Amino acid sequence: MMKRNSYLETIKAIDGELYNLEYHQKRYEGVLDSLGIEKKDDLSKYINPPEFGIYRCRLVYTDDTMDVSYHKYKKREVNSLKLVFNNDIEYSQKLENRDEINALFKLREECDDILIIKNLLICDTSIANVAFYRDGEWFTPKKPLLKGTTRARLIDEGKIIESNIKVQDIRSFSKVALLNAMIDFDVLQQYEILI
Numbered sequence: 125m126m127k128r129n130s131y132l133e134t135i136k137a138i139d140g141e142l143y144n145l146e147y148h149q150k151r152y153e154g155v156l157d158s159l160g161i162e163k164k165d166d167l168s169k170y171i172n173p174p175e176f177g178i179y180r181c182r183l184v185y186t187d188d189t190m191d192v193s194y195h196k197y198k199k200r201e202v203n204s205l206k207l208v209f210n211n212d213i214e215y216s217q218k219l220e221n222r223d224e225i226n227a228l229f230k231l232r233e234e235c236d237d238i239l240i241i242k243n244l245l246i247c248d249t250s251i252a253n254v255a256f257y258r259d260g261e262w263f264t265p266k267k268p269l270l271k272g273t274t275r276a277r278l279i280d281e282g283k284i285i286e287s288n289i290k291v292q293d294i295r296s297f298s299k300v301a302l303l304n305a306m307i308d309f310d311v312l313q314q315y316e317i318l319i
């Protein structure tokens with residue numbers, strides 16, 4: 125019997141307030157649409173985060189189950205990224221199973237995280253979408269592994285622009301930022317990218 129996929133949403137809560145919920149709802153509904161499921165719940169009815177502090181609300185769901193847990197959030201510092209090449213990796217839906225990404229993460233050596241390169245195009249780190257700054261504008265990969273909710277919001281707001289970013293273009297940018305639900309848009313103050 126084939127095991128069903130479990131999907132994941134990570135939603136930020138500060139002092140009980142949920143962030144970016146409409147984009148998480150949209151992605152959740154997109155997953156259910158891809159599974160041919162018409163009935164969709166309002167995610168907010170499942171989430172009741174602690175009233176004080178910053179929490180990562182972790183929703184793991186299948187076509188008919190929803191499990192929610194809350195984890196006190198501590199930001200992971202990233203100051204170095206190791207380029208990791210893989211043309212076969214697929215992660216277009218946010219799955220609970222991250223075995224492929226975790227295997228690539230183990231290749232980081234002394235670096236804090238990895239920068240995944242697929243078909244010579246920059247994709248994502250192990251935990252975040254990325255954006256690069258040049259000439260007054262921020263660019264994000266047109267073909268990330270996962271179209272994150274923060275990335276989607278920032279594109280809608282006109283703050284970042286989609287572009288195919290080739291691995292050889294990295295040195296032409298002056299800044300890099302990481303984007304995900306928990307860190308929002310985090311410009312790295314100092315960083316190095318290693319091959």
